[in-house]
Amino acid sequence: MKVVKFGGSSVADAGQLQKVKNIVTSEDNRRVVVVSAPGKRYSGDQKVTDLLIKLGESIQHDQVDHEVYKMIVDRFQSMVDELNLPLNVLEEVRKRLEYSMEQVQKKEAKAIDSLKSCGEDGTALILSAYLRQEGYDSSYVNPKEAGILVRDEPGGALVLEESFDQLYRLRERREILVIPGFFGYTPEGTLVTFSRGGSDITGSIVAAGLQAELYENFTDVDSVYCVNPMYVDRPKELTSLTYREMRELSYAGFSVFHDEALIPAFKAKIPVCIKNTNNPSAPGTMITADLPDRDSHVVGIASDKGFLNLYVSKYLMNRELGFGRKLLQILEDEGVSFEHAPSGIDDMSVVLRDHQLPPEKEEVVVGRIKEELKVDTVIIERDMAMIMIVGEGMNQTIGIASQAACAFREADVNIEMINQGSSEVSMMFGVKTEGLADAVQSLYRTFFE
């Protein structure tokens, strides 16, 4: 059995849903389908999830944005109309949307999550109705019925172990099951969403629970490329990757697959294949535990903007027992989560996502560091970008760092920070955001051309 997930671009309109139906029904073993909310139909369009968030915010400010509400309903209505589905399908979608809006109005706990889930929920209702209309036995399965149990956490829900056994029971069902992605339920019955892009996580959880032979993740590109196609025109396609490589790459900016989505599939040893809804015959990228035969040691260059570097220095820091712990404790106390923490003899840098430290919080954190740790210097450097080069073979290959350093020199971009870290498969570089594109392009030329 295969679990098949379709991302926002794959379910953006009725035409895309027809492609989804063709893909699902072209193989008997594509039996469980996970869907996202309708994504962008063209550049400049809005994702339904973004519209739902806007709608929720307007309700919270006691000014329901009727225009946004209409845009959401119109998205679903045009699907229902173009697929000639009965009107009661749209009525059901609308009923659920209005129920969640009421929850937000009443300021119920997690009501915004409930509203955010309406995009995925509506798509699943429409797709299952469409499959039935086309003569296939299909049911909509709510994540509660499926048994997707989660714990509510600040950055997004985390799956609970008991989900996997519950999901296994779905193997007995014979029809095509359509499950909305992006959310689960706490054991107390509250709907909670995963972090943004989290339908990939649902797909992986479902594939692991069902012990599927394959988790197919359909998107809008033929494969995972070795670099974000935003920076390089038609970059090299990757036919295979290991779980570790993909996890590092998606964490560091390959937004094609959610970085948290690999863990359930990896633990259950389910291979993942990234494929294109608009070109399903292309082989895609296989992600497995096995290291494939390949010549190159670097397989991908991932990058992301929106970081800051919190730099502290103190003479004899190396001798001060517990300095690092105390610094990180201040961040924890203030609810700030960090990404990396490379350190030197008298210096330590902590790399954070920029939004973790808004100006008010910066003042408190910097004040506490100065007062409690008696440091010589504390500097916050914003506008930072991180570049990660990744490959299983890197740790046994001499000269990768020097090749990378030459690439930065050729691009005339200063390396602000290097962190080989504990991961054997990656090396990270911090640069100023303005130099990011040039640096990535130069690294691409060095390692792939």
Ligand SMILES: Nc1ncnc2c1ncn2[C@@H]1O[C@H](COP(=O)(O)OP(=O)(O)O)[C@@H](O)[C@H]1O
């Ligand atoms: N290394 C990469 N390889 C392929 N696509 C990438 C990569 N890095 C970023 N992307 C972007 O990821 C997009 C697909 O992911 P996403 O927008 O989440 O799709 P979906 O709509 O299927 O959820 C691609 O269109 C591409 O722009």
Ligand SMILES: N[C@@H](CC(=O)OP(=O)(O)O)C(=O)O
């Ligand atoms: N719709 C949700 C979850 C998701 O996975 O979306 P997408 O498949 O478009 O990345 C979001 O926008 O975050």
